[in-house]
Amino acid sequence: MSSPNKSKPKGERKSEHKPEFWVLIASLIAILPLCFVSLILLSMAELPEHLFWTLLFMVVGSFIWSLVYLQRRILFALRSISNALMSLAESDYSIRLGLCERGQILDEVVRSVNRLRDLLHAERTGAAETGALFARVVEKVDVALFAFDPHGNLCMVNERGLLLLNRSRKEVLEKSAQMLGLAACLASSDNKVLRLNLAGSASNWLIKKAQYREFGAPRELVIMSDLTAPLREKELEAWQRLVAVLRHEISNALAPIKSYSQTLGWTLRQTERHEGWEQDCIEGLAVIERQTTALNYMMQSYKNLNQLPTPVPHYFDLQPWLAEIVKQELRLPVQIFSGEPLELYGDRELLSQALVNIINNAIEASTNAQPPIISWQVLTRPGNNHTWLTLDITDFGEGVANEDNLFVPFFTTKAKGSGIGLLVCRGIIEVHGGHFNLMNKAHGQGCIARIQLPLPLSAHH
Incomplete structure (x- = not known):
């Protein structure tokens, strides 16, 4: 077996004692002139031989002692500083240097190294606590977190992600997104909903993505939120509200039918009927017919809600279209506050159906006979360059009493309403890529029906 010295490169062996060599040279340069002057003075002085040799021995001894002392003193301090710096480089903060002698330059170096050690220790402790x-948080958060390297291999996953994949951490790390069934998530755009079949069950997932760097290498972070439970809660809530409205409407329709049926049955079973019983039967049957007709109308309205026609879009001018619709309304003179000329792209007939229904609601709400107002403006939504038409139909009635139930099927505050009109209007506007909302005015009495539609690039004349 070769010795450690023989295994070292030649250049390394030559430079092994280089610091000590330079300290020795520096010490010699500092002390040798003084020793040389002392020897010259001794040789020039006429001293007895025993005194001459005694002084010569003292000068040479002092020279050697000073040389050894300086070398060891400086080398010890330098080695201590070097060891401390190496410990700091290896994240070992247990070493703290002591001062050599007050006022020396090495003490300033030692103080600087100790300050560096305290600073690094504090930062390392803070970073470790923050990292922990x-x-x-990453492990306990209720979303699945996956981090992928530039090659699409998994490099980080939390507990929720492991539960989703139904595998251990050792089984999934360094595996590709394709092997884990997450290729669609990695290729997906930010803030997109995907339906994925993972661990034997299909669910809807909201995908969010972000980029970060770890040790200088780029990472792709994929955040997956399970939408199944929230959607089921919303769906259950919608069904509960729908059932409550249906129960209310059907109960109101069946109550008189049951009452008149019992009365008519009792009358027909009597051997001696009271005078005018035929007219009572006719009126009772008429009530039953009206109630069944109302129930049938409600169910037909629901059918129409689920069978909206597919729009056939084309270009048409906004202002002439509004003027044509307003002319058809004879009850109140609807006012139009003209804005800039615009061109819309959509199914004119379907949009007319929605707008007529909204204007009809506004007029019926205008109990003070003050006509509704139609106005519009063009807005650019933050985050994109697309322009939108905001069309407001404002009435001056009593406003909406319960905004939460506006778009609940069959909910209505009108005596002869079906509770479907607003839903149909919203469906027509949404199939055109727009939005519809009904809100009370912030100041004053009345309500605003707001239609928002995307404008084509050539909308402005």
């Missing part, structure tokens, strides 16, 4: 907190 971040790791705990």
